[in-house]
Amino acid sequence: MRDHSNAQPNPRSPLVLDARQLPRSPGAMRREERVVAAPEDLGIALIGVPAGSDLQLDLRLESVTEGVLVSGTVSGSVEGECARCLRPIRDQVGVEVQELFAYPDSTTDATTEEDEVGRLQDELIDLEPAVRDAVVLALPTSPLCRGDCPGLCSRCGAHWDDLPADHRHEDEIDPRWAALKKLTSTEE
Numbered sequence: 001m002r003d004h005s006n007a008q009p010n011p012r013s014p015l016v017l018d019a020r021q022l023p024r025s026p027g028a029m030r031r032e033e034r035v036v037a038a039p040e041d042l043g044i045a046l047i048g049v050p051a052g053s054d055l056q057l058d059l060r061l062e063s064v065t066e067g068v069l070v071s072g073t074v075s076g077s078v079e080g081e082c083a084r085c086l087r088p089i090r091d092q093v094g095v096e097v098q099e100l101f102a103y104p105d106s107t108t109d110a111t112t113e114e115d116e117v118g119r120l121q122d123e124l125i126d127l128e129p130a131v132r133d134a135v136v137l138a139l140p141t142s143p144l145c146r147g148d149c150p151g152l153c154s155r156c157g158a159h160w161d162d163l164p165a166d167h168r169h170e171d172e173i174d175p176r177w178a179a180l181k182k183l184t185s186t187e188e
Contacts, residue, residue: 009126015039017125019061019068024103028063038076039128042135047080047089047143049135057127059097067102067120074131083142084151085159095138099130 009016014036022030035054042049049055059072075094082089101118102108108117118130150160155169173181 009121009124011124013126013128015126015128015131017059017061017070017127018123019101019120019125020123022061022063022068024063026063026065030061032059032061032072033057039132042132043078043080044136044139044141046083046141047078047139049076049093050079053077055131057131059127061125064100066106066108067100067117068125069098069100070125070127070130071096071098073097074134076135078139080143082145082149084144084149085161086152087145087159089143089145093135093138095134097127097130097134099127101125 011018014034017032022028034057036057037052038049038055040051042051053076055074055076057072057074059070062069062071073094074097075092078089078091078093080089081087099118100108101120103120118125152159153163153167153169158167160167
């Protein structure tokens with residue numbers, strides 16, 4: 001669920017948009033294209049957008065009866081590590097965003113819960129929660145360097161790609177199970 005707290009957006013933040021130049025008549029539209037620095041912690045455990053890296057915003061702000069509808073795309077680079085072999089991953093992410101930001105005292109206040117819809121505050125739109133939700137949900141929970149990544153050898157930890165085709169380990173019995181092995185072996 002998005003965080004639509006009542007904290008006053010910082011007008012100098014790169015992900016805060018000023019809606020004052022957008023007329024409040026339904027159908028009015030303005031395009032907004034900008035490159036902004038990615039905020040901290042824009043990702044998940046194994047992959048994310050590096051803090052401070054470029055995020056490209058290509059947005060459309062539309063005046064609607066209840067507020068401002070922001071829609072468009074957000075794209076940028078992501079870095080992380082492969083869930084199987086732990087090698088570095090560098091890729092691109094591009095996501096669609098669409099979020100309604102309601103005017104203060106609009107009928108949306110009566111028809112929605114406070115955390116369901118974003119709110120304009122002093123004609124400012126804080127886009128960070130919507131961008132964060134869209135980007136994080138688009139990232140793979142188990143990123144792979146390639147679809148057929150064989151991962152690591154479970155015995156020695158070496159990359160399977162770096163090992164010879166006949167790589168194997170002698171069958172060593174875990175000392176904790178050695179006593180059971182004696183029970184199953186037949187002596188003649």
